[in-house]
Amino acid sequence: MEGASLPGTARGGAVVNHASLVDRLRARALGSGAALFGVTDLVESSHGSRLHQWLTDGMHGEMSYLARDEAVERRVRVDRTLPGARSAVLIGVDYATELRPDAEVDPSRPVIARYARGRDYHDVLPGILEGLAAVIRADHPEARHRPYVDTGPILEREWARDAGLGWFGRNTMLIHPQRGSWFVLGILLTDVVIEPTGSFDEDRCGRCRACLDACPTGALLGRNAEGAPVLDARLCISYLTIEAKGAIPLDLRSKLGNRVFGCDICQEVCPWNERFAKEASLPAFAPRADLDGVGLVELALRILEMSEKGYQREFADSPLSRPRRRGMLRNLCVGIGNWLAGLDGKAPTDALDFLGQALTDAQPLVRAHAAWALGQARSEVADTLLEHRLREETDPGVRVEIEGALAWT
Ligand code: B12
Numbered sequence: 001m002e003g004a005s006l007p008g009t010a011r012g013g014a015v016v017n018h019a020s021l022v023d024r025l026r027a028r029a030l031g032s033g034a035a036l037f038g039v040t041d042l043v044e045s046s047h048g049s050r051l052h053q054w055l056t057d058g059m060h061g062e063m064s065y066l067a068r069d070e071a072v073e074r075r076v077r078v079d080r081t082l083p084g085a086r087s088a089v090l091i092g093v094d095y096a097t098e099l100r101p102d103a104e105v106d107p108s109r110p111v112i113a114r115y116a117r118g119r120d121y122h123d124v125l126p127g128i129l130e131g132l133a134a135v136i137r138a139d140h141p142e143a144r145h146r147p148y149v150d151t152g153p154i155l156e157r158e159w160a161r162d163a164g165l166g167w168f169g170r171n172t173m174l175i176h177p178q179r180g181s182w183f184v185l186g187i188l189l190t191d192v193v194i195e196p197t198g199s200f201d202e203d204r205c206g207r208c209r210a211c212l213d214a215c216p217t218g219a220l221l222g223r224n225a226e227g228a229p230v231l232d233a234r235l236c237i238s239y240l241t242i243e244a245k246g247a248i249p250l251d252l253r254s255k256l257g258n259r260v261f262g263c264d265i266c267q268e269v270c271p272w273n274e275r276f277a278k279e280a281s282l283p284a285f286a287p288r289a290d291l292d293g294v295g296l297v298e299l300a301l302r303i304l305e306m307s308e309k310g311y312q313r314e315f316a317d318s319p320l321s322r323p324r325r326r327g328m329l330r331n332l333c334v335g336i337g338n339w340l341a342g343l344d345g346k347a348p349t350d351a352l353d354f355l356g357q358a359l360t361d362a363q364p365l366v367r368a369h370a371a372w373a374l375g376q377a378r379s380e381v382a383d384t385l386l387e388h389r390l391r392e393e394t395d396p397g398v399r400v401e402i403e404g405a406l407a408w409t
């Protein structure tokens, strides 16, 4: 936590000026663009059983990388990742450049989660953590370190809570009382003992339930008997648009609205963000110019014309690369379908043109979601496109989508 300096201490016979190390680490972190800083001891996770239960309940969906035995063990026991690990230095970096809610945004425009509007934080935070490692190395040349920014099985939020960076909100986000939750986390494991800065033990959600009420899909299930916030990732728009590889379940598509990458709703409504959030200071998080003010159809057409290689090149330094071209087109088709559903059969020509082209894309996933979107248009032109395609379509899954889309007539 942004906080006080601590007295020097003696450990293992050697007197080390921890106070000054913590102070220098804090100064380096804050000077490099972090908003929050803290240090914690590394003990076995006290919430390992919660992680096991979440996985046993299948709430991680297709994110099998979370459930592998080795990954679970390493999440609970950090010394499996860095033998002899004793301390963790945590940073929180603000990323939001737009603090107002997105709700009023025009439904013909895509909403992309705030963390993904600029450069990928996975590429930005490691540099700050390497700088912190250099500060430790100046005192302890033999020290071993391991920086992580979602890059390994680490319970980042739990260690961040233990380092004083905030509490687990009902939306499962780590929230800091002077910052809200628009920050991402990075962690540096080290085998050097550094004096901890103190954990954040309160729950400041009080009786508020704003995030639970606002979540469009019911993914937030409230706190369990132990007080841990529970999220069913399979229902979360963030999971559906970024992590899920296959079709978006039919009953959830309309709930996505125009959120085509990630979701910020449960943070937008949080009073701690309304009151305390601050804009990102790092220029890396400035929104990409090519996404600024772009329409759903314009962006979808641009991506449709790219190959997968071209898409990866275009979004190389952006989180948008993760769902790949086909996942992003899937999401855009759903966004366009939801927009068209609100137009009473008056679908604009460019939207129908795009969906007609997407209906012949090489990827069945794209064709399937284009078919669904055409069904939302409720227009003769859309039906003609669907009927033509049905004559040629050979993929059974896409045929089912086309038949479903035509079923309204
Ligand atoms: C998998 C994952 C997801 C999944 C699942 C999210 C989830 N809530 O579990 C999906 C794809 C849905 C997702 C979405 C998002 N994510 Co994400 N995600 C992760 C990841 C990689 C692992 C999280 C995990 O292990 N979940 C499993 C659950 C069981 O663990 P947990 O959430 O840490 O929960 C702990 C508590 O339940 C606690 N606990 C247990 N018992 C008790 C008891 C009490 C009393 C208390 C208080 C707590 C407690 O123990 C658990 C384990 O330590 C982390 C990075 C990381 N390595 O940690 C990023 C991370 C959590 N994500 C992050 C972000 C920014 C997002 C999004 C905002 C992105 C977006 N805009 O779309 C959304 C937010 C959705 C939401 N409301 O959570 C940030 C969060 C930063 C913050 N301020 O909290 C992280 C930390 C990445 C980072 N490096 O910054 N994410």
Ligand code: SF4
Residues within 6 Å of the ligand: 171, 214, 215, 216, 217, 218, 219, 220, 231, 235, 236, 237, 238, 263, 264, 265, 266, 267
């Ligand atoms: S990110 Fe969106 S869908 Fe996921 S829990 Fe929050 S409000 Fe619900």
Ligand code: SF4
Residues within 6 Å of the ligand: 169, 170, 171, 172, 204, 205, 206, 208, 209, 210, 211, 212, 266, 269, 270, 271, 272
């Ligand atoms: S919206 Fe309310 S309940 Fe949800 S995390 Fe914020 S303070 Fe907690």
